[in-house]
Amino acid sequence: MSEIPTRAVRELTIRVLRCNPAEPEQTPEWQDFRLEEAEAMTLFVALSLLREEQDASLSFDFVCRAGICGSCGMLINGRPGLACRTLTRDLPDTITLAPLPGFELIADLSVNTGKWMRGMSERLETWVHDAGLADHNLAQVEAPMDPALAREIYELERCIECGCCIAACGTAQMRENFVGAVGLNQVARFRLDPRDTREDADYYELVGDEDGVFGCMTLLGCEDLCPKDLPLAAQIAFLRRKMARA
């Protein structure tokens, strides 16, 4: 029935880009680790084993290890992805791991996506804007919302701010201030939300420039590598049309 398929044991070479900015005398370099593959091994399991058994100083970030929190984005064989839910059996014998580009490096595979995302949120004001919020009557029955609309908003709300779309975006790699798919998706999400009282003119002020939606060159790396399969291309195209007319 639901048996996990078996396979002969492989020896994996895990090649990690090591760099610890706190030790400036060390230069970034690739380091190879060898590891025996186990059944249903994820990169979370593999990296944890490396740290436990081979190199205690290896830095990386895992939190939920279930593909939900977005902490463990890294370049896996050159492409961004969530390490916790990447099974080694889907990868070749040699696996290269590098930190997500486009973010401040903390050490090895650990990058400061949190700081970037907070900056993005502050800049795009990614919250429901409604003057009445502070003295909202909580005892009252909530305002109704169309069920289909709620589903649509959730579809965009599923973003976990892992940073994969930024690492997958040629524009973001060239231009530091580009808000990227993660930011544009947030704007699309709030624009869709009737509880947010902002209008297109307000959104235009946030993303109506080269660092916003008009900076996107439609390379579609975000669309293809988003771990949550968010409809990013559709959202950006939609936003571009709206903003061009705003």
Next chain:
Amino acid sequence: MRPSVNRWPARVDVLQSASGLLLVLFIWGHMFFESSILLGHDAMYLVAKAFEGQPLLSEPHPELVSIAGGTVLMLIALHALLALRKFPATWRQYRELHGHLGRMRHWDSTLWYVQVITGFFLFFLAAAHLSQMMLQPEDIGPYASADRIWSDHYWLLYAPLLLTVHLHAAIGVYRLAMKWGPFSAATTDRWRGRARLLMVSALAFFLCLGTASLVTYMRLGAEHAPYKGERYTPSWERE
């Protein structure tokens, strides 16, 4: 609209795409006219004269060709100027982009890079071709063109121009579709699939068409080489 807001980023983005679209429409149309040579000397002659306004004005006016060429050149200049903003501007950006494309092995990102490179070459190739057309607008015709292409070695310009312009145009159309297209989450895959199909078929079609006519011109040029300079007289004007 708030008065303080800067509308230029929106306008510029639309202009970039619109100029690109116009250029694509132009080049695709141009291909059909140019390849009229495949239907014979007379067909090509008629098309050339049509563009000189002969059917309407009863006299050929090659200046019209110059004007059209100038317009296209200006359109290209505008388009190139706008697109230039997207080029990697610094060494750092160039390095980042290169590293990124190398690592990602991502089809669409690479296509964009192809567009940048072809765009860069087009700047020279298209300018060379168009200025030539503007300066000698009367020299378009079955013999004149064939002579230029063969005896004056213009095929060395046209072959790469053909390849670059069609790569650039086909990818450009795909990009336009993905950039502005009215697709939704549910229809993204279908839309994208069709846009890709359009890109590939347009590229294949126009490359074939272009190659066929270029080869024809070259063959005609080679045959006509001994009489270089002679102008074509349509069959109905010969006795």
Next chain:
Amino acid sequence: MRILHTDVLVIGGGLAGQRAAIGARRRGLEVTIISLVPAKRSHSAAAQGGMQASLGNCRGAQGDNEDLHFADTVRGSDWGADQQVVRMFAHTAPKAIRELAAWGVPWSRVERGEHSITVNGQKQTVSEADAAHGLITSRNFGGTAKWRACYVSDGTGHAMLYTMSNQAIAAGIPVHERMEAVALIHDGERCCGAIVRNLMSGELVAYLARATCIATGGFGRIYRVSTNAIINEGMGAAIALETGRAALGNMEAVQFHPTGIFPAGILVTEGCRGDGGLLLDGAGERFMPGYEPEKAELASRDVVSRRMEEHIAAGHAASSRFGEHLWLDIRLLGEAHINTQLREVQEICQYFLGIDPARELIPVRPAQHYSMGGVRTDPHCHSPTLRGLFAVGEAACWDMHGFNRLGGNSVAETVVAGMIAGEAIADFCASPEGALTVSTTLAEEFHRREANKLAAIAGNSGGESAVELTRLMQETMTANVGIFRHGDKLQQAVNTLRDLLQRSANVGLRSQARGPNPELVAAYRLPRMLKLALCVASGALAREESRGAHYRDDFPRRDDQKWLCRTLARWPGDDAETPQLDYEALDVMGMELPPGWRGYGARDFIEHPDTATRQAQLEQALAAAGELDRHARQQLLMPFLHLLPAGLQARNQRLGDAP
């Protein structure tokens, strides 16, 4: 030494911490949040299934109200909860959800017309009223009389946490990310901040605050198999414990969730069963109705987990090369349902098991899931023994869960407690007690102490390995302090853990790297985790009864006569090897719902002598009062509204109520 001053220091950026921070900020205080990870990555994001609040909008929820929510929660807790707190909670939960709705959470909504649902393996059709269209809907969860778990597909916690974090950003509350509180600064009476280690640079900073609030979540990682995030190591509870003043309540009450995927332990939500999914054994047979005719798969978690392990022990498991397990079957819900309402489950199955749950069975086995225990507080989320220290969320023992938490009540608690704590913290800061009088020498002293400790650990060349000791701790906890407990095994566990605690002083480091030295982090967290583990194991050993999630083979009955009380664990001093345990009685004479049978699980228990008296007293009072509406009735039996902030006291309106 760097000292940062703030009015309120909130340790933890999950749902609970951020809601408390927003509340205090709204009252004009300067608030700083610190968190191990970016706030949006806190483990609250992993909550899938739902948040309980008695809105009563959809068909399955019709007739729901605070009274039913209260009764379900108390029964779920096996009468271990503080009933006044449960009342405060049930009364505030609808407000919490409505606040979140206004703030932007895209709650799934009622859709008018006919729907097909799955109950007891059968398809049924229900019809939703026009009037309810567009209001917040809810799903069925274990141990509840009504469909009460409001949800956002199965990304409830994610949607809640993002909305909450965004509101915190809107309020301008700074979150100092990748910061770990390693000690509370206190003088034995009053807590006045924390010593905090920067996990990127290793720097130690003192944060001085008028009020400090612990919101650090659970400590599941003291177990080997847990649904918790790997950062859920209980450091907040541990540093409170290490003050020697603050107490940890009911640490032995640890919840095991029936459906951790096997073997990884990643959770698939209770919503799977709530929506109609079934548990099957190795033979592909449904077995829960045989054990629990009343609620079957939807009995409370402690009961279902126990029945599953019982069934496995009786030889009915399926087996794979990883060991024995059971199956969760959600195929009958249909692909469309799974792809809209159980999306995360679908993804988890796809990525971690390589299966499609619409077509295949999901291998599951109970896994550690939730810590009912935590920093003991009063109903205002304030530590009764260390003033200025507040605690909220899973890290706290506010005590609305007693010995077993109901699914969906936890994220609800985080927000509700956050709302209450925010006000309580502001009230405290405004009171004379709230002034910060300590001198910076106290901060310096604590700073020096922590710096010395870290230096000693970093310089230790002992032969022990933190990895190895952690593994031993986790195995001990899973093997001996799990779902079925026994005196001998618990004693063994206490001995082993005590031994490990001693050995942990000898952990040597291999790497001396500056910056984010993960090895150092593991080494200094280890003894703290061991102390928590000792609180759990010692508490479990001492409690000679079975209540909620705490089940003793050797004492299988609930014993209200001896054990209707809350365990309080304190760490007597730096050299102590085991916690000091005290007990706080639960007063039957103050209960609105005196102890009885839960409606599922074991029927026999030893009654408390006061139970009959209290029951009679309640009946008498009601008879004497004559006709009363349910609010007045409740007020008569056990007043609680006075404990709530004024802004949260209003009656909740529901569909069909006269406005």
